[in-house]
Amino acid sequence: MIIQRSKAGTIGRLILTVLFGLLLMIVPATAKPAGIRISIWTINQPGMDAVGNWVQxxxxxxxxxxxxxxxDHSFWENQSYKIKLKVAMFSGKGPDILYNWGGESQLVYSREGLLYDLTGDLGKHRWGLSPGMFATHSYRGRIYGIPIFPTVDVVWYNKELFVKHGWKTPQTWPEFLALCDRIKAAGYIPxxxxxxxxxxILHPYMDIVDRIAGSGLYPAAKARQVSFTHPDFVAAFRILQGLAQRDYLPAEVLSLNYTEATQLMMQDKAVMMFMGDWQYSRLTNQMHRDFDKWDFFPFPVFPGGKGLPRNIIGAVDGFSVKNSKHAKAAVKFLKFLASRDSLIESYQKSGFLVALATPYLDKNARPQLKRIAALLAQATSLTQWWDQDLPEAVxxxxxxxxQDLIAGRCSPEEAAAMIEAAYRKN
Structure with a gap:
């Protein structure tokens, strides 16, 4: 009997072994469904970001x-994203769809043939997107990116505190400095x-350069027609440094991140911020509250400066497709994402303007958003965000x-010389 039980046990174990082996063959097929799997990388985290929620x-x-x-959707913070993306793309492991800001942030890949040419897929009507917004997503007459979110730099402020203290929005830089003095005297961080x-920190610097020298100096320096040590670049650094020296910035400015600085405004501790139009969504807790508490004004002009009041600094953020075997599937999703209904939904959820060619703001749109749209439509020039337009090393x-300038570790002349030296090495 013992021998019979042993044989039975052996046969049983053999059957179980065979069944287990068959199970191993079956499980992987159900764990990863057959089909095409494409990846998209963004800077928008679902659950924390309205655009991330929309993408998901x-x-x-x-x-x-x-x-x-x-x-598969992956996301990172701005600077981390740029570094990870560059490493991945040049190692052949980049995503099928990649978020970028146009300009150099896209050219670094399109120049090397790493991006899919979208020109033919877009057709004559370009999916209903504004034709003028494709300029920074093009290379040698071909289109390598889909513009989605036009952005512009402005000065955001706490309208309730302005009304309470009788402060007026400034139009010139001297008026802005006088306003900062009044805000500081009232016990707030200007x-x-x-x-x-x-x-x-770069946001006000770019605007100051534009207002002093006009929209032509930066592109001339990038094209190596003038040096980044040009007197107007140095003068702009000196003006930027003055904001710290006059104690218009938080005492712990270099220890605060962007989110913490935004909290200073939401807590009524700080009154203004140099930032892109997306800040309205941040200040209203992703468009949920305090809609009328916040407003903006264009960056002030400088008396005697060459910059026009309607010159703007900004970009048109969007998506590109990697040149790969899954490019057509990626384009199919991108066209779905960039459809009119989809983009209107994105705008309604996030408050971010979109690159549609035809009007989409309804009569109930927030006045702030209508004015941002008008600012973009009436711009006399658009200068790309420098940190998305210059070579990464620069x-x-x-x-x-x-940062060194604000910390007092270098002079305006030294800051400008550092940039010029980096460009010459690039």
């Missing part, structure tokens, strides 16, 4: 309508800034020089 929702809708195509993230020095 569209992924779900697209997958349901297109069985067999699956989309300008919120998260200098731990150096790009926040950008890193530019950001470091801005």
């Amino acid at each position: 929702k569209k992924i779900g809708q697209f997958e349901k309508a297109n069985p067999g195509i699956f989309i 300008v919120a800034m998260g200098g731990q993230e150096a790009w926040t 950008t890193q020095v530019l950001l470091q020089s801005a």
Whole structure:
């Protein structure tokens, strides 16, 4: 009997082994459905960011309508994203769809043939998107990016505090400085800034250069027609440094990140901030409250300066497609994402303006958003964000020089010289 039980046990174990082996063959097939799997990388985290929520929702809708195509969404903070993306793209492991800001942030890949040419897919009407917004997403007459979110730099302020104290929005730089003195005397921080993230320091610097020298100096320096040590670049650094020296910025400016600086405004501790139009969504908690508490004014002009009041600094953020075997599937999703209904939904959820060619703002749109749209439509020039337009090595020095200047570790002349030296090495 013992021998019979042993044989039975042996046969049983053999059957279990065979069944287990078959199970191993079956499980992987059910864990990863057959089909095309494409990846999209952004700077928008679902749950924390209205645009991230929109992207994730569209992924779900697209997958349901297109069985067999699956989309993986990954996201990182701005600077981390740029570094990870560059490493991945040049190692052949980049995403199928990549978020970028146009300009050099896209050209670095299109020049090397790493991006899919979207010109033919867009057709004559370019999916209903504004034709003028494709300029910074093009290379040698071909289109390598889809413009989605036009952005512009302005000065945001706490309208309730302005009304309470009788402050007026300034039109000139001397008026702005006088306003800062009054705000400081009332016990508030005039300008919120998260200098731990150096790009926040860059915002006013870019505008100051434009207002002093006009829109032509920066592109001339980038084209190496003039040096970044030009007197107007130095003068702009000196003016920027003056904001810190006059105590118009938070005392701990270089220890604060962008989110913490925004909190200073929301807590009524700081009154103004140099920032892009997306700040309205941040200040209203992703368009949920305090809609009338916040407003903006264009960056002030400088008496005797060459910059026009309607010159703007900004970009048109969007998406590009990697040149790969899944490019057509990626384009299919991108066209779905950039459809009119989808973009209007994005605007309604996030408050971010979109690049549609025909009007989409209804009569109930927030006045702030209508004015942002008018500012973009009436702009006399658009200068790309420098940190998205310059070569990466130069950008890193530019950001470091801005922090060093605010910290008092270098002079305006030294900051400008650092950037010029980096460009010559590039």
